Amino acid sequence: MSASTEASAIIEYFKRKSIFITGATGFIGKQLVEKLVRSCPDIEHIYLLIRPKRGQGVHDRLKELISSPLFNTVREINPNFEEKISALQGDILDLNFGLSPTDENILLEQCQIVFHSAATVRFQEPLRLAIQMNVASVKKLLCLCYRMKKLQSIVHVSTAYANCNRNDVAEMIYPPPIQPTKLLEASEWMDDQVFDVLTNKIIHDRPNTYTFTKALAEYIISQESKDLPLAIIRPSIVGSSWREPIPGWVDNYNGPSGLVVATGKGMLRTMLGSNNAIADIVPVDVCVNMMIAIAWHTAIKHPKNIPVYHCCTGHLGTLTWGKVAEYGLYHLSRNSLENAISYPYLQFTENRFRYHYLRVWQEVIPAFVLDCYMRLVGRKPIFIKLSERIYKSVRTLDFFTSHSWLFPNDNSVLLQNEMNDVDQKIFNFDLKDLEWFHYWRNYCIGAKQYLLREDLSRTSKCHKRYIRLKRLQNLLYFTAIVLVIKLIFFKSFKFRRIFIILFRLIFVGLSAITKKIGL
Incomplete structure (x- = not known):
């Protein structure tokens, strides 16, 4: 059969299959639902585990999900696609996911494929809650899956950074430093405050509770999923869509998206990190395409051991955090965001004292001045609080912007080789054609259009504001330099020597202090 007439083996497999998805209201989950209903129109049904939230019932949340611009493409192709999707009320924190007997029976009798991304x-989630959400939920899922009569495939979404305490991470499950069952038992009765006190000792060389608990979840799977058709996918840092269904789609502030917005608004100007460290960012549509291919391959090939698939871009070696700043600033200057407080600028520095010094001068002081202005005009001051929130958020990224990892993708390459030419196009996760410069253009536009919901027709006005802000910023810097020069060179020689010596002593002292206290 020629490539032009070859059928899609994956689409054929998904015909008349019922699918259960946890985490469907999350970033990856939404994209997964859209891709399934668009590319596999003959699926039987998709069941989404959704919990009520902020007064919204599960059916209202489902309507909100499918009304997203993300589904505009499939809406044009198949206006009735939503008939294939149902919401099951439940919560991963509840016993048996809080499923009603009727909903549970539907899954047990009809479900063939499971995607667990919740x-x-x-x-920095408190350790006790992170254990219950990321580890205990996996045990509940396995118990449910063992009772599914038609089960053929399970795909568990982990993270490439589950083992970030290693520099070279193989596509295998590593034993954790502590038995997960002991922590699970402790999380049932131990007080939150006790857990909080012990957290740093428990997670040891992991940077946060997220990576630690994801590693525990993988080990639970390796120990308690005997005979289940299960595979693990490990995405790295998930960014906006590359191509599908619309380039640059993003709907949350996690990862790079928060950096794009905070930088574009002029609130973030410096970060701890290395310009040369690899920025392992993977487009969300690439991740979802691989998830679907893994589900198909697991069901068809019945692997004896649990395969682990890295979904990363670091092996390309083409994107560093320095390039992220360079590309992002270039495109933000041309796709300007509304209501920016200063001209976009972002630099990474590995020197902790320099970071704190730059943050005070470039972020804190301007925020303080703006809050003073807000008080003068009778409005509520917000900029110091915003600056603190951004600071706390970006400090959680220090570990990832300062280090590089090797994530071999041998299993991903083997999976791609098992797919025919048609499936490699429809469910593409080959990154050889990815151009980062163009990707970041779409990312900046997508953040403006879909995340901030700004009107693209106003971009030229926003750009003019950027230019005015840049001129004002240059004027202020020039004035400050003139004042410093006047202070130094128009005073006595003795004063200049004292000033220089004092400045050096302060610099050396503060550098030593920040290094000692680990800032």
């Missing part, structure tokens, strides 16, 4: 992705 998790807390907050890096």
